[in-house]
Amino acid sequence: MSLVVTGTIGIDTVQTPSGEKREGILGGSCAYFSAAAQHHGKVNMVAAVGDDFPDEHRAVLNSLSNLDQTGLEVRKGSKTFRWGGKYHENMDHRDTTFTDLNVLEEGPPKVPESYRDSRYVFLANGHPAVQLGMLEQFPDCTLSVADTMDLWIDIARADLDILIGKVDGLVLNFDEAEQLTGHKNTVSAAKHILEMGPRFVVVKKGEHGCLFVCRDESGIGIGALPAFPAEHVVDPTGAGDSFAGGMMGYLAHAADESKPFDIDTLKVALAHGTVMASFTIETFSLDRLASLTPAELAERFDEFSTMLRVH
């Protein structure tokens, strides 16, 4: 089924605790999501860059065989979004060293006519009003999922509440789930968000995996998955977006659509997201996601599912 993602393409500068620093590397939620999701099938991308977007980064996107870039606007006279981040020693926290919104401060990118019948819609982190505007442009959407962040909970809560009331799924970090609901307990926080509208909520916990709640025909179910144990984490940037990409790619292209969406389908999708994120963090930028082969992906998924077999 057709899958579309709306979000950012960025030029990142990343510093890791080991002292390594990479400047001007390809990043952004849309880039990480797409590089992950396209391993399961076609992905339509809606994003904007400036005319400073480097050819080498475009070449990486071009190398992603299932990525449709019709919706990638290159704006004359605009500059690409740039972000800098510095990771703390435990890799689970980072400081933003700079943010140049650039093209993100202009109007949102246009959705190509050819994308309008997209059935699976992922709204990567952004102002919830913009996410809502995007969602409205996919009238045939059967499964919409949004990501969000602490900033929007702080400054755009009313719009965010409307968005949460309209999407099928919300993914967010565990501290954001607490911030949004006031619940310290992650299960309580996720269930609280479920009451705000969505059919499922996925709470991302970084190296600790994820927790999810889902309302389906059998009621409200709760689940948790660990992260794939990683010893050599080079750069955690994009882990959350590629997690979402692995999840949505599976749902749109691999899940059995003949049966109603339920917590078991979501769980398998999240396992695919977990495996995808485990590759992302092995290198800077999209390097590992871009080089990843179907055999490597299948092997690690098998390793992960075997690791979780306790019966």
Add this chain to the structure above:
Amino acid sequence: MSLVVTGTIGIDTVQTPSGEKREGILGGSCAYFSAAAQHHGKVNMVAAVGDDFPDEHRAVLNSLSNLDQTGLEVRKGSKTFRWGGKYHENMDHRDTTFTDLNVLEEGPPKVPESYRDSRYVFLANGHPAVQLGMLEQFPDCTLSVADTMDLWIDIARADLDILIGKVDGLVLNFDEAEQLTGHKNTVSAAKHILEMGPRFVVVKKGEHGCLFVCRDESGIGIGALPAFPAEHVVDPTGAGDSFAGGMMGYLAHAADESKPFDIDTLKVALAHGTVMASFTIETFSLDRLASLTPAELAERFDEFSTMLRVH
């Protein structure tokens, strides 16, 4: 196979974030461990209390049908170990409000002659020199596992290193694993400890589950399990000890001994530990562990293993 645990029986005072406070309740590593492990089979207990040990607490121990209390010393004129703790809002951290070592400051309890052939030995948290002294009293031991804590890493590192070199397994919290090894990455920390001697290391992460490494015939394996998602946590005290109890109870009484110990056996044991801990935190003290039926335990284990099925 015969299982023995050495550790503390305590009288606890616990305050939870909800404002609830319970004074003088039954606790201690040996109590939580035994109450959990005896659901899988017989447990021999080595511990000491004073003659102030309340009849009502003894009645709880008496109600645990597979618990052998031959090794529980009641010392005339001594006082039972007492501990007070106050949990932070997120339940994952706590402050110790008081510690009255009492009987723990005297010599360690005697190991009854009838326990000496115990094959599975769990050394609950204590001074590593005392743990070593205990270990030596079980010459037929085939699988020994120790727990430890930040205090001993700080003040008894040399003894702890010797202990780690002699046991088959070590369980400890994730922050202690970092403290012991200097590794922020949990996998690296666990592998570092593996090099110090044991065949396996289990890093406990509270609400985030556990991570483990194991050296077996196929090399060094790594795994992770989430916690059983819990919405209503009444009191986390004893979660780690009952986790260990569930693990050791399974290994001693339910695992297939005809095949060599390997990471898959450890993993299933840890799943049993996880399920056991999920019951412990539902009430204060040993209340839930003492009332737990085989059917309830089997049902939740099935729920947990089903939750982890992603293939």
